[in-house]
Structures are given as structure tokens and as C-alpha cells.
Amino acid sequence: MAGSLQDQLLKIGVIDKQKKKKVQHEQRKDGNKARQAVKSGKKVDPQTLVDQQQLAQERHDKKSRDLELNKQRDAERAEKAIVAEVQQIVQQHSIVIPKEADVAYNFMHQNKVKKIYVTNEQQRHLTLGQLAIASIGERNLLIPDKIAEKIEARLASSVIRIHPEINASKIISNDDDPYADYEIPDDLMW
DSSP states (O other): OOSOHHHHHHHHTSSOHHHHHHHHHHHHHHHHHHHHHHHTTOOOOHHHHHHHHHHHHHHHHHHHHHHHHHHHHHHHHHHHHHHHHHHHHHHHHOBOOOTTOOEEEEEEETTEEEEEEEOHHHHHHHHHTSEEEEEETTEEEEEEHHHHHHHHHHOGGGEEEOOHHHHHHHSOOOTTOTTTTSOOOTTOOO
């Protein structure tokens, strides 16, 4: 990066041209006072030097705070952009649930049990892991598994996926369990 710090800040948009000119003017003014004091043979007051150093330190601190605030704003903007992108992907690829869908499918999202009504075919695809549920705000929509992978790469908290192999591994086998011989179906209704 070539150029002064002011030029770099101006280039990225942190400061504007007026602010840059004002700072340059103040620096010239402070420098001229010090040079005039040296030329005239006067002793430079130590308090004046301390005040100038404090002002320079305060300016530097303010610039640091401003840069930190700008980084936070940029991060917030990036997060909003990701959410908007995920919403757009979900809207484009969501699977239509017919109005006559009468099978209640229960799932967990953010430690809450939620329900979505689907058809028998959609329920089967959900239990096989071919479909996933995208939670956008208060809406829960069905999306294909491939699209769910893309969304998880951007915003994993908005996708609820049911994996049959994971469900089978969650079952804890106990030798004393009297129901160990009975298989629990994946599509068990609550």
C-alpha cells in the first residue's frame, strides 16, 4: 500500500476530502508554530509540547475507534447480505406444499418442537433425507437436499436436515432394555 494513511483512508471511504484538508491544515499550523518558536529563539513551553502530544494521541485514538466501528458495520452488512441471499435461494427452490397436505411432521428447531403439514410423499422424502426444512423467520419451507447443503455453507442455523443414519445412531442400546427387539419407525407420529 503506497501513499499516506490519509490517502488510504480517503480511498476506502473512511474520511472525505474536506476532513483530509482540515487535518493537513492543522498539522501545518502546529508545525509552523513550533518552527517560529525555534527561529525566534524562544524556548518551547514543555506544557505546549505535552498538549500537542495529547492532541495527536487523541486524534490517533479517534481514528482507531472509527476504523473499528467501520469494521463492525461492514460485518453487519455482510451478515445481512448472507441472510438476504439465503432467503432468495430458499424462495427460488422451495417445494410447494399442497393445501390438502394433512400429515403433520414434527421437528426440532432452536430447542422447540415445530410442526409442518406435508403430504405422505414429502414425509417419506424428509425421513429419507432427500428433503430438508428451511426456517426463514417464522416460515418453514421444504427444500431439496442439494440446496440445503448450499444454504448450510452460508447460514447453517436456518436449515433443519433429517439424516436416517444419524437418527439410527442416536438410539442408545441398553442390554436390559425389554423393548430392544422392537424397531422404532422413522416416521413415528408424535
